[in-house]
Amino acid sequence: MNSAANSQTKVLRGIPVSAGIVIGRAHVVETPRLKMVYQYLLDEKQVEREVERFLEALHSTEQQLANLKESMPEAIRSHGFIIDAHLMILKDSMLCDATVEKIRKEQINAEWALKKSLREIRRLFEKIEDPYIRGRIDDVEDVIDRIIRNLAGDDDPPLGDITQRVIVVAHKLSPTDTSEMDASKVMGFVTDVGGRTSHTAIMAQALKIPAVVGLETITQVVEDGDLLIVDGISGDVIINPQELDIIQYGERQTQYHEKESLIAKSSHAPAITKDGHRVIVRANIEFLEEVASAKENGGEGIGLYRTEFLYLKARGLPTEEELFLDYKDAVERVAPEPVTIRTLDLGGEKFPHFSEPLSETNPALGLRGIRLCLKEPEVFRTQMRAILRASAFGRLQVMFPMVSGLQELLDAKRFLDEVKEELDREGIGYDPNLPVGIMIEVPSAVAMAEVLGRHVDFFSIGTNDLIQYALAIDRVNEHVAYMYQPFHPAILRMIRNVVEAGRQCEIPVSLCGEMASDPLCTGILLGLGISELSINTRAIPVIKELIRALSLEEAKRDLEQVMALSTASEVQEYLMGRMKPILETLGRGESFLELSSTGK
Ligand code: PEP
Ligand code: MG
Numbered sequence: 001m002n003s004a005a006n007s008q009t010k011v012l013r014g015i016p017v018s019a020g021i022v023i024g025r026a027h028v029v030e031t032p033r034l035k036m037v038y039q040y041l042l043d044e045k046q047v048e049r050e051v052e053r054f055l056e057a058l059h060s061t062e063q064q065l066a067n068l069k070e071s072m073p074e075a076i077r078s079h080g081f082i083i084d085a086h087l088m089i090l091k092d093s094m095l096c097d098a099t100v101e102k103i104r105k106e107q108i109n110a111e112w113a114l115k116k117s118l119r120e121i122r123r124l125f126e127k128i129e130d131p132y133i134r135g136r137i138d139d140v141e142d143v144i145d146r147i148i149r150n151l152a153g154d155d156d157p158p159l160g161d162i163t164q165r166v167i168v169v170a171h172k173l174s175p176t177d178t179s180e181m182d183a184s185k186v187m188g189f190v191t192d193v194g195g196r197t198s199h200t201a202i203m204a205q206a207l208k209i210p211a212v213v214g215l216e217t218i219t220q221v222v223e224d225g226d227l228l229i230v231d232g233i234s235g236d237v238i239i240n241p242q243e244l245d246i247i248q249y250g251e252r253q254t255q256y257h258e259k260e261s262l263i264a265k266s267s268h269a270p271a272i273t274k275d276g277h278r279v280i281v282r283a284n285i286e287f288l289e290e291v292a293s294a295k296e297n298g299g300e301g302i303g304l305y306r307t308e309f310l311y312l313k314a315r316g317l318p319t320e321e322e323l324f325l326d327y328k329d330a331v332e333r334v335a336p337e338p339v340t341i342r343t344l345d346l347g348g349e350k351f352p353h354f355s356e357p358l359s360e361t362n363p364a365l366g367l368r369g370i371r372l373c374l375k376e377p378e379v380f381r382t383q384m385r386a387i388l389r390a391s392a393f394g395r396l397q398v399m400f401p402m403v404s405g406l407q408e409l410l411d412a413k414r415f416l417d418e419v420k421e422e423l424d425r426e427g428i429g430y431d432p433n434l435p436v437g438i439m440i441e442v443p444s445a446v447a448m449a450e451v452l453g454r455h456v457d458f459f460s461i462g463t464n465d466l467i468q469y470a471l472a473i474d475r476v477n478e479h480v481a482y483m484y485q486p487f488h489p490a491i492l493r494m495i496r497n498v499v500e501a502g503r504q505c506e507i508p509v510s511l512c513g514e515m516a517s518d519p520l521c522t523g524i525l526l527g528l529g530i531s532e533l534s535i536n537t538r539a540i541p542v543i544k545e546l547i548r549a550l551s552l553e554e555a556k557r558d559l560e561q562v563m564a565l566s567t568a569s570e571v572q573e574y575l576m577g578r579m580k581p582i583l584e585t586l587g588r589g590e591s592f593l594e595l596s597s598t599g600k
Contacts, residue, residue, distance in 0.1 A: 008240040012215045014190070016235035017201035020210030021253040022188040023246060026226045027166035028219060029159060029173075037148060039112040042103075050103050054110035057150035062090055064146070065176065072179050081287075081309070082139070086176060089143045094121055111148055118144050142174035162186065167230055169222045178203040188230040190218050190237050205538065206293075212237055259587055266548075267298030267541035273526065277552040280532040281544050282340070284512055288326050291333045293537045298544060301337030301395070303534025304460065304512040305330060307383070308346055317379065323386035331394035338395035340460070340534070341387050342439065343412075344379070345369045345401040364474060369402025370412055377415070384419040391431035399437040399460055404444045406451055413455065439512075441465035446494045453505030460534065461498055463513030467491055485568035486515045487575070492528065492562065499529040510534055519588075520572070520579050522546050527559030542588055549582050 042050055069083045089095060095117055102113035118140065125137040159168065159181035167188040168181070178200065186209055194200045194213030204211035210232030222228065222239055229238040229249045233256070238245055271279045282303030283294035294302060310318040310326060330339045347368030360366035373380040387398055400412045413436065423430055440446060441462030453459065463486060468475040470491060473484045485491070495511070502509035510532035515521045517535040522543055525533065535543055558578055565571050 009242055009245070010221060010239040012218055012221065012237045012239070014212040014215035014218070014235050014237065015195060016211075016232050017194070017213050018189075018204035018209060018211040018232050019256075020188075020208070020232045021230065021249055021256055022167060022210050022232075023227070023229050023241075023249060023253070024165060024167045024187040026169045026222045026224060026228050027162060028222060028224045029168060029170035029177075037111040037115050040109050042107045042109065044107070047104055047107055050110055051100050053151065054099060054103060054113075057110070057147050058090065058096060060150045061143070061147050062087065064150075065090070068176055068179050083176060083179070085136075085139055086143050089140055090147075094124075095140070095144070110151055114144055114147060138172070138174070142176060145174070146176065159186075167228050169218055169228075171219050173200045173203075178207075183207050183209070188228075188232070189213075190215055190228070190230055192216055192219050263541045263545060267544055269298075269544075270300075271544040271547035273547055273555075274549070274551040275553055277526070279526065279530075279547050280510075281540055281547070282337075282510070282532065282534040283537045283540060284517075284534050285537065288330055290537060291330055294540075295334070297537050297540040299537060299540050301334050302330065302339040303510055303532065304399075305339055305341045307342060307344055311344065311346060317382070320382045320386050323383060324389045327386055327390035327396070328393045331390050331396050335394035338397050340397045340399055340437070342399050342401055343370070343387070344373055344383055347372045364468065370400045370408055371402065374408070374411055374415070380415060381419055384416060385423065388416075388419060388423055388430035388434065389428060391434045392429040396431065397435040397437060397458070399439055399458075401439045401462070402442060402465070403438045403440075403452070404442040405448060406455070409438060409452060409455055439465075440498050441469070441513075443470045443494070446470075446498055449498045449501030450504050453501050453507055456507065458507050459498060459502050459509045461495060461509065461511040461513065461530075463491065463495075463511060463515045466494060466513065470494060486518070486521065487568040487571035489563075489566060489568070489571065492524070492571070495525075495528050495530070503529070508532055517543065519543065519546055519583055520575050523550055523555045523558055523579055524562060524571075524575060526550060526552055527555035527557075527562075545586060545588065546579075546583065549586055
């Protein structure tokens with residue numbers, strides 16, 4: 001707790017995860033059932049009845065999740081895969097079979113048996129290195145909590161009884177809780193736990209509801225009906241504010257709305273620097289449903305459509321028709337702007353259900369991206385056919401990931417030609433001039449860029465992987481995360497070399513790694529000669545606005561200074577001094593904190 005204005009007014013500071021300011025009454029959500037589970041022993045005759053009761057609760061849970069997926073609000077439909085994951089957890093034998101076994105062997109009630117199963121599953125998760133996957137224990141808890149609610153015969157969703165506009169106060173909010181509520185009644189979210197990448201954060205952003213998480217004790221301090229001010233920009237939550245607080249925050253709220261609507265208007269205008277240099281700003285997406293927010297935020301088409309999702313969520317391989325409809329829909333919705341479809345980049349940590357994870361000592365250096373596709377020609381052919389067929393319906397460009405040299409590129413292009421011939425024989429239409437590009441994300445491709453550039457129509461620099469491979473830093477290994485340095489002079493030199501190769505080969509060079517979405521990097525990327533950025537949808541308005549406040553001449557001068565520096569921290573410090581004040585002048589200081597992964 002930071003301060004107390006008087007005996008009732010309290011201020012808590014948490015992590016702001018969805019911007020905006022709201023003033024309203026609290027609706028405190030009951031603590032998860034998991035905490036209120038007790039053990040009782042069964043006698044012999046009750047055991048089978050208990051197993052049945054458990055299986056019925058599983059069945060109701062499954063039905064509820066399936067219904068929920070059907071009725072998800074449009075704005076969060078792209079997160080439906082979370083519910084698919086919950087359905088998979090529900091059917092996992094570690095949860096269902098193990099719990100039935102405990103009820104039978106130990107003759108205990110279903111709730112207690114479930115809690116014991118959770119303890120075992122939690123122990124397994126604790127051993128997982130990847131922090132994202134380790135964090136998914138939250139999903140297991142959400143599923144178990146729902147089963148326990150069903151065991152108690154309570155199928156009312158915790159947020160289903162909201163009738164007036166309120167601010168939801170909860171220990172945590174599961175994605176399914178969020179999907180079940182009437183979003184039009186929720187003014188804001190505040191929770192005890194959660195971080196920047198928690199599901200609550202992602203959902204709140206998708207629904208454009210201000211949210212602050214990680215407040216630790218908010219559920220203990222706030223009572224139902226208390227007046228709250230939630231500042232989703234600073235992370236402050238004021239409980240029972242004074243008259244003056246309400247007036248001040250009311251004014252800030254109005255200013256925020258005015259600024260937002262101004263940005264929304266200007267986000268559709270092109271990004272042209274003060275000295276007249278045009279930068280194309282496209283969107284990175286992973287799901288078809290994100291096309292809407294890409295357009296809404298002023299994205300000039302899609303610069304990177306990561307296509308792994310349909311392969312990761314399904315139990316089997318997606319069919320050509322399924323892929324075709326997905327790509328065609330994207331192309332038609334984005335027309336006349338282009339959609340850049342990246343062919344499958346599976347392998348590494350992303351392993352599909354259709355194949356067993358290979359046992360590789362270094363998966364990031366293993367059978368990944370274009371290598372895997374060339375080894376699995378049937379999978380590749382199906383995707384290629386879908387891409388080519390969709391190209392007849394708008395502007396589509398295709399790009400290959402993880403290309404490490406010319407031979408691989410020629411093999412992939414030959415494959416594409418064979419599929420084109422196949423379609424010709426079948427009389428199926430496609431765009432004969434389909435532009436073909438490659439991701440530049442392996443250091444050998446940087447070294448060979450002027451050779452590779454003669455065989456493609458564009459380059460897109462994938463700095464996420466380029467940094468990993470160039471600096472020998474596993475991008476998901478937290479022990480070396482401190483060395484993952486986008487501003488390493490080696491990375492800046494590599495980008496400069498690729499831009500130069502693009503210029504020699506007369507092809508456009510775009511950049512689609514996280515650096516493109518980071519406001520701290522915008523000026524230096526301009527100076528390096530990048531003419532196209534592909535970025536996270538929510539970063540588009542700010543990056544466009546920032547480009548308009550910069551000049552190419554100044555950016556080039558900055559580049560000269562930066563290229564004379566020898567370490568990543570020197571570069572970062574220099575850029576911080578240059579970019580942060582510009583953002584603050586634009587009134588976007590908070591976006592800097594929200595979007596910059598390098599400036600914190
Ligand atoms: C990259 O590597 O920079 C990139 C954009 O691709 P991904 O993050 O999907 O590997
Ligand atoms: Mg990559």
